[in-house]
Amino acid sequence: MAFRSRRLEALLGGRVDQLTYKQVAELVNVEEAAEAEDLDYKRELTASDPKGKEELAKDVCSFANHIGGVLIIGLAEARGVPSKVMELDLVDTDARLRHLAQVIGSCTAPPVRYEAYPVRNPEDPKQGFLILAVPRSSYGPHAVTTPPVKASEKALRYPRRTGSRTDWLTETDVATAYHRRFTEAADRGQRLLDVEKAALAGLPASNMPKLLVTMTPEVPGDMPINHESFERHRRDIIQRLLFERVRIGSRRLIATSDERTMNYQHCELHRDGSGAWISGIPVQMAMSEGTEFNYADINVVVDELQNMLELLAAHARDRAGVSGTMLVKAALCEAPHRHPLGPGRPHLNPMLTFRIDQTDHYGTRRLPLSTQSCPYADAEVAALVDDLADGGTELVKATALLADELVQAFGIPEAAFPARAAAASAGRHDLS
Structure with missing residues (x-):
C-alpha cells in the first residue's frame, strides 16, 4: 500500500x-x-x-x-x-x-x-x-x-x-x-476499448503506420482539472514529452504534436488515470520481389513502446493518484483504418503494406526480420502502476511481453533488446 x-x-x-x-x-x-x-x-x-x-x-x-x-x-x-x-x-x-x-x-x-x-x-x-x-x-x-x-x-x-x-x-x-x-468494479476491459476508440477518433487522416498504447487502472483515480492544475500539467507535458500543444477535452487532457510530421503524436490523458498514446512510427520504404512496402526498425518500435508505457503510467500515478494494477494494451497497425476501432480509410495514396525489420549499425542497410507483412497486431498485459512508472526492470519485462507478441505477428520470434535489459538490471532508470 x-x-x-x-x-x-x-x-x-x-x-x-x-x-x-x-x-x-x-x-x-x-x-x-x-x-x-x-x-x-x-x-x-x-x-x-x-x-x-x-x-x-x-x-x-x-x-x-x-x-x-x-x-x-x-x-x-x-x-x-x-x-x-x-x-x-x-x-x-x-x-x-x-x-x-x-x-x-x-x-x-x-x-x-x-x-x-x-x-x-x-x-x-x-x-x-x-x-x-x-x-x-x-x-x-x-x-x-x-x-x-x-x-x-x-x-x-x-x-x-x-x-x-x-x-x-x-x-x-x-x-x-x-x-x-x-x-469502479465495472469491466475495465470495456473501459480500455472506450479510451482506445476515443483516441483513434481524434487522429487526423493518415495512411502511415502507428503504434498505439492504451492503459486503464483497475481502480480509477481522479485528476481534477482546473485553471491551476491545467497550467501545471500543460507545462510538464510539453517540457517532458514530444508534444507542442495541450488542450482540455471531455474529462481528459489532449496533447498533440505537429500534424505535418511523419511521427505525429496524439495523447489523451483521462481524469481517472486512463490514457492512450498514438505515435507515428518512423518508417522507410523498401522493395522486395517487385513490391514496395514500409518497414520500421524493431529497436525504434521497442524503445517507443517502453517510453509510452512509462509516461502513461506516470500520468496515472502522479496526476490521478492511481495505485495497484493497470490493464495495458499495445497495438501496431499499418494505418489507423486498419485498427478494428479505427476510422474509415482516407482518400490518400499510396497505401503500402507494413513490416518490422532492422537497420544495420550505420543506418544504411535493411536487415530483413519479418517473414510476412501484418496490417494489425495487438498484445495485452497487466502490471503494477509503480513498476511501470518507476522505469526499472519491471518496466523492461512488461515491454518485452508486449513487444514479443507484437512482432510475432510479423513472423519474428522475439523482440530482444539486451542492452536495455542490462541497464535496467543494473538499476539504471534512464533507459534511453
Whole structure:
C-alpha cells in the first residue's frame, strides 16, 4: 500500500518510506517544498482533545479523497513554506502509533488507510519527525465523524485537498464519489476499448503506420482539472514529452504534436488515470520481389513502446493518484483504418503494406526480420502502476511481453533488446 509520488520523491529526495532525518530537516526555507495538494506540515501532533482529533481526521480524509499525500509532523511552516524544525518526542513510538490508529480509525468513516514512518535524529534517536503517508482511496468518500468543534453551515463533513488548503465536498461531490465507489468494479476491459476508440477518433487522416498504447487502472483515480492544475500539467507535458500543444477535452487532457510530421503524436490523458498514446512510427520504404512496402526498425518500435508505457503510467500515478494494477494494451497497425476501432480509410495514396525489420549499425542497410507483412497486431498485459512508472526492470519485462507478441505477428520470434535489459538490471532508470 506504500504511497508513491514522482513529484514528492523528486522534491524530498527519496521514497517517503525511506527518508532520512537530514532530507526532512533540509526542507526548511525551501520554497519549492511549500504545502500543496499532496503535502502538508504540522509543528506538533495534538490528537488528544476534540479539536486535535478533528484536525487529524480532516487531514487524512482530505488526502484520501483526493490524490493522496504526505503529512510531515515536526516542521513548522510560515505561509506554507517549512520554516523551523520542531522535533517530536519519539521515546514511546509504539504507543503514539497505536493512539494515532485508534483516533483515525474511530474518527473517519470508512476508516482511512495510511502508513506512519518515524524519522529519528541520528544524534538523538529520542527526537525526530513523524510522516503520515495517505494514498488515494478507492473506498471514498471518507467522512470526518467527530462532532464539529465549531458550528458550521457545512452539514456534510467530507474534506478534500484543494491546492494547499482543505475544502469540504458538496452534496453533488459526495454523490459522485459514492457512484464511483460502487461502479469502479465495472469491466475495465470495456473501459480500455472506450479510451482506445476515443483516441483513434481524434487522429487526423493518415495512411502511415502507428503504434498505439492504451492503459486503464483497475481502480480509477481522479485528476481534477482546473485553471491551476491545467497550467501545471500543460507545462510538464510539453517540457517532458514530444508534444507542442495541450488542450482540455471531455474529462481528459489532449496533447498533440505537429500534424505535418511523419511521427505525429496524439495523447489523451483521462481524469481517472486512463490514457492512450498514438505515435507515428518512423518508417522507410523498401522493395522486395517487385513490391514496395514500409518497414520500421524493431529497436525504434521497442524503445517507443517502453517510453509510452512509462509516461502513461506516470500520468496515472502522479496526476490521478492511481495505485495497484493497470490493464495495458499495445497495438501496431499499418494505418489507423486498419485498427478494428479505427476510422474509415482516407482518400490518400499510396497505401503500402507494413513490416518490422532492422537497420544495420550505420543506418544504411535493411536487415530483413519479418517473414510476412501484418496490417494489425495487438498484445495485452497487466502490471503494477509503480513498476511501470518507476522505469526499472519491471518496466523492461512488461515491454518485452508486449513487444514479443507484437512482432510475432510479423513472423519474428522475439523482440530482444539486451542492452536495455542490462541497464535496467543494473538499476539504471534512464533507459534511453
